[in-house]
Amino acid sequence: MSVDPVIEKKLDALDVLESQFYEGGALGSAALLPSDPAKQLERRKQVRAGHAERYRALARRYPSQLADWYGKERAEQVQHAEAFEVCEYGRRPTRAELAKLFPFFSE
Secondary structure, three states, X not given: OEOHHHHHHHHHHXXXXXXXXXXOOOOOOHHHOOOOHHHHHHHHHHHHHHHHHHHXXXXXXXXXXXXXXXXXXXXXXXXXXXXXXXXXXXXXXXHHHHHHHOHHHHO
16 A cells, blocks of 8 residues: 555654664664764664665555556555555455455545
8 A cells, every 4th residue: 555645654653663773672782873963863864764765665566456456547656655465364355345444545
């Protein structure tokens, strides 16, 4: 699905997860968030750019799926996407059920 309308909000939300992206998550590393404010700003820019590129890569990876939901013309305009996988266990939802679960596809 396209996340273009909310990409800045998504990146802002990731930015406040300091323990994950600036303190090293489970591995931990004080070196990831240096005490120098200029280096802290640079690290924040790196994290933001990395996540933005991840969303751009998903849009490039799934153009046919985006076209299935949005139509070819609109799908070609998608810059950032998020991908979801239907669980392999249990019943598979129909396209109509997916459209009901994800109403933003009709926007």
